[in-house]
Amino acid sequence: MPAATQSLSNLPGGLRLPANKRLSSSTDIIDVEVPEELIIPLQQHAGDAALPLVQAGDRVLAGQRIGESDGAVSACVHASSSGVVTAIEMRPLPARGEPSVPCVVIRTDGTDTFVDQRATEPFDGSDPVTALRQIQRAGIVGLGGAAYPTAQKITNGYQAGIETVILNGVECESYISCDDRLMREQARAVFEGGQILRRIVTAKHLIVAVESDKAEALEALRLASDALADESISIVEVPTVYPSGGEDQLVLLLTGQEVPSGGLPSDLKLLVQNVGTAVAIAELAQQALPLISRIVTVTGEGVERPGNYRIRIGTPIADVIRAAGGYNDSALRLIMGGPMTGVALTDDALPVIKACNCLLVTGPAVHISPEPRRTCIRCGECAEHCPVRLLPQTLLKHAPSEDIGPLCSFGLDDCIECGCCDLVCPSHIPLTQIFREAKQAVRIRTNERLRADRAKERFEAHATRALEQSETKAKELDEKRQIASSAAIDAIIARKKARQKDSDS
Amino acid sequence: MKFEPAITPYLRPANGVAAMMRQVLFALVPAALASVWFFGIGLIANLFVCIAVCVASEAVAVHLRGRSVEDALSDYSALVTAVLLAFALPPLTPWWISATASVFAIGVAKHVYGGLGFNLFNPAMVGYVVVLVSFPREMSAFIPPRMGDLDYQALKLGESVWYVLSGQLPAGTSLDAITRATPLDAVRSALAQSQTMAEAKASPMFGDFGGRGWEWINNFIALGGAWLLYQRIIRWHIPVGVFAGLLIPAVVA
Numbered sequence: 001m002p003a004a005t006q007s008l009s010n011l012p013g014g015l016r017l018p019a020n021k022r023l024s025s026s027t028d029i030i031d032v033e034v035p036e037e038l039i040i041p042l043q044q045h046a047g048d049a050a051l052p053l054v055q056a057g058d059r060v061l062a063g064q065r066i067g068e069s070d071g072a073v074s075a076c077v078h079a080s081s082s083g084v085v086t087a088i089e090m091r092p093l094p095a096r097g098e099p100s101v102p103c104v105v106i107r108t109d110g111t112d113t114f115v116d117q118r119a120t121e122p123f124d125g126s127d128p129v130t131a132l133r134q135i136q137r138a139g140i141v142g143l144g145g146a147a148y149p150t151a152q153k154i155t156n157g158y159q160a161g162i163e164t165v166i167l168n169g170v171e172c173e174s175y176i177s178c179d180d181r182l183m184r185e186q187a188r189a190v191f192e193g194g195q196i197l198r199r200i201v202t203a204k205h206l207i208v209a210v211e212s213d214k215a216e217a218l219e220a221l222r223l224a225s226d227a228l229a230d231e232s233i234s235i236v237e238v239p240t241v242y243p244s245g246g247e248d249q250l251v252l253l254l255t256g257q258e259v260p261s262g263g264l265p266s267d268l269k270l271l272v273q274n275v276g277t278a279v280a281i282a283e284l285a286q287q288a289l290p291l292i293s294r295i296v297t298v299t300g301e302g303v304e305r306p307g308n309y310r311i312r313i314g315t316p317i318a319d320v321i322r323a324a325g326g327y328n329d330s331a332l333r334l335i336m337g338g339p340m341t342g343v344a345l346t347d348d349a350l351p352v353i354k355a356c357n358c359l360l361v362t363g364p365a366v367h368i369s370p371e372p373r374r375t376c377i378r379c380g381e382c383a384e385h386c387p388v389r390l391l392p393q394t395l396l397k398h399a400p401s402e403d404i405g406p407l408c409s410f411g412l413d414d415c416i417e418c419g420c421c422d423l424v425c426p427s428h429i430p431l432t433q434i435f436r437e438a439k440q441a442v443r444i445r446t447n448e449r450l451r452a453d454r455a456k457e458r459f460e461a462h463a464t465r466a467l468e469q470s471e472t473k474a475k476e477l478d479e480k481r482q483i484a485s486s487a488a489i490d491a492i493i494a495r496k497k498a499r500q501k502d503s504d505s
Numbered sequence: 506m507k508f509e510p511a512i513t514p515y516l517r518p519a520n521g522v523a524a525m526m527r528q529v530l531f532a533l534v535p536a537a538l539a540s541v542w543f544f545g546i547g548l549i550a551n552l553f554v555c556i557a558v559c560v561a562s563e564a565v566a567v568h569l570r571g572r573s574v575e576d577a578l579s580d581y582s583a584l585v586t587a588v589l590l591a592f593a594l595p596p597l598t599p600w601w602i603s604a605t606a607s608v609f610a611i612g613v614a615k616h617v618y619g620g621l622g623f624n625l626f627n628p629a630m631v632g633y634v635v636v637l638v639s640f641p642r643e644m645s646a647f648i649p650p651r652m653g654d655l656d657y658q659a660l661k662l663g664e665s666v667w668y669v670l671s672g673q674l675p676a677g678t679s680l681d682a683i684t685r686a687t688p689l690d691a692v693r694s695a696l697a698q699s700q701t702m703a704e705a706k707a708s709p710m711f712g713d714f715g716g717r718g719w720e721w722i723n724n725f726i727a728l729g730g731a732w733l734l735y736q737r738i739i740r741w742h743i744p745v746g747v748f749a750g751l752l753i754p755a756v757v758a
Binding site (some may be wrong): 362428 | 506507508509510511512513514515516517518519520521522523524525573576579580620621622623
């Protein structure tokens with residue numbers, strides 16, 4: 001199908017970042033061998049943690065489900081290779097704040113024996129119930145970084161009614177090239193996954209969105225889609241602007257419509273999935289393979305052989321870096337994710353998880369800042385570049401007070417934490433970090449307020465009940481007194497009359 | 506291997522306050538050279554006094570506020586205020602006038618309001634207004650540009666410096682002798698005498714289209730402004746707004 005730079009809407013704000021992608025995108029994807037120890041967190045997705053299905057001492061096979069999804073928004077977890085479970089214990093998760101989560105630790109046996117997949121029902125999407133059950137059981141989550149359980153996302157979309165499935169191959173952040181390589185090497189699988197998604201939600205159209213500087217990926221996709229000869233599939237080139245790959249931003253670019261604040265693309269009858277997720281669905285449908293590995297860009301000036309690597313989930317990052325040639329003298333920080341939205345980790349013993357799309361080892365060129373942090377000079381650059389059209393300057397003013405009213409009315413909840421404002425601020429104010437903390441503070445305050453409101457409700461209900469009870473009691477007492485007193489008076493009158501009668505007679 | 510934590514972004518930021526201020530200073534260099542060419546060392550003398558007093562005032566004010574003096578001075582904003590004042594004040598302003606303007610600019614207009622980013626008005630312009638109101642005679646004393654005027658006795662270099670330092674002119678000259686009306690003054694008096702603009706501009710103090718000397722300084726300031734626009738240090742909205750606010754009422758009224 002012809003690639004189209006169809007009339008795209010403009011993204012408000014945004015930045016042109018230095019790409020730094022050729023560093024890692026010039027070589028084919030390399031498979032990293034299974035490590036000696038796998039650390040597989042039961043909580044590496046949005047929603048509730050998975051419940052362990054195994055215990056220490058159990059033998060597991062590759063692809064075996066070791067964690068069952070628990071709750072409405074949750075995902076299954078699988079063993080990435082065969083071996084013995086040595087422990088189920090709390091370990092730090094590679095995420096902001098490095099919280100401790102329950103993890104299944106497996107000592108691999110080197111044979112990489114897979115579980116028998118013949119028992120798995122095949123699917124192609126025409127039966128949505130089977131397809132969604134398989135996708136949920138395979139532990140597939142969004143591989144663009146958010147790790148939202150895919151089956152749940154599709155179900156929500158299905159209920160809303162989807163007209164177009166959008167596969168997000170934009171990959172706008174610097175350094176990251178895993179989706180680029182995936183589209184170059186597995187273009188057919190991208191479309192197969194897209195078609196399955198389309199059948200499940202009975203959408204009319206399929207769009208694959210790619211940044212305009214990914215010429216090779218576009219070529220590979222065009223070849224694959226020509227072979228399909230389907231009028232309702234289109235490949236759209238998107239301008240190379242950060243953050244055009246954000247879900248809401250991509251929807252705006254492609255359709256001109258804004259996803260409502262607090263809403264989802266399904267409100268506009270759209271389903272957006274990362275190309276990696278689509279390929280995972282295709283591999284599940286064709287090979288009955290659950291999500292046990294993903295492609296990660298290992299890059300930065302601090303690694304010897306930057307490139308894209310296919311890594312088993314749970315592989316310690318140290319093993320990955322070793323496979324990429326090891327650190328060199330410039331290695332200063334280890335970042336999971338991209339340079340704008342990533343998290344600086346403190347330890348490379350942490351495992352690669354489903355949400356990890358990039359391991360960036362940065363050096364001194366990035367981190368030695370020429371200027372100190374200063375006060376806000378009211379230049380307005382932050383608002384010029386905000387893709388959600390917020391006013392970071394004003395949010396900054398209200399953030400220290402943690403005042404819910406102004407912060408919410410100025411749209412703090414709509415901030416996508418892209419980091420554009422950070423990069424353009426001449427005073428080097430860490431705006432995104434301040435907004436993250438402010439969101440947290442607002443959440444806490446809102447909860448406090450809810451609890452206080454409920455306590456007030458209970459108190460008032462109690463007070464009303466107490467009042468009613470005392471009123472009822474008073475009434476009863478009154479009545480008793482009434483009866484008692486009128487009876488007494490009658491008695492006295494009766495006695496008097498009786499005495500009079502006696503004295504008369 | 507262990508690593509230190511860090512917060513986003515993990516890219517080198519392009520901008521910086523000091524870098525922006527330095528660009529503003531570069532943008533003013535051509536205009537400064539033009540001023541020296543036409544008016545002699547007057548601007549240089551102003552620069553010396555204003556820079557010295559602005560930087561000193563900034564250091565004192567920041568120190569009194571309990572903040573880092575090094576951070577404050579390294580943002581070059583005091584320097585930019587000083588340079589703007591040096592341009593705004595007439596060439597050859599006595600030092601105490603420049604100093605007063607500088608102290609008011611930095612101390613009051615900037616730091617009393619809260620420092621960089623909190624000032625309500627441009628500090629340099631507040632300093633200018635204060636001395637304009639307080640020293641009207643010296644502030645309207647503009648030496649004329651070099652224009653081949655044979656009977657005009659310009660001050661020599663040493664005499665200029667001595668005037669700035671002491672306010673004393675050499676024997677035999679007076680302020681009225683060495684200063685001339687500005688182009689704007691000349692146009693106003695000409696129009697009052699019912700001359701046309703063309704007749705008013707026939708005088709040798711006018712150059713190709715504006716005041717001799719001044720038009721070149723302003724051309725170079727405009728060039729500097731274009732440079733700042735190109736570097737995206739400023740945006741077109743404010744300059745266009747200022748010009749529109751000047752031209753439209755002037756044309757209509």
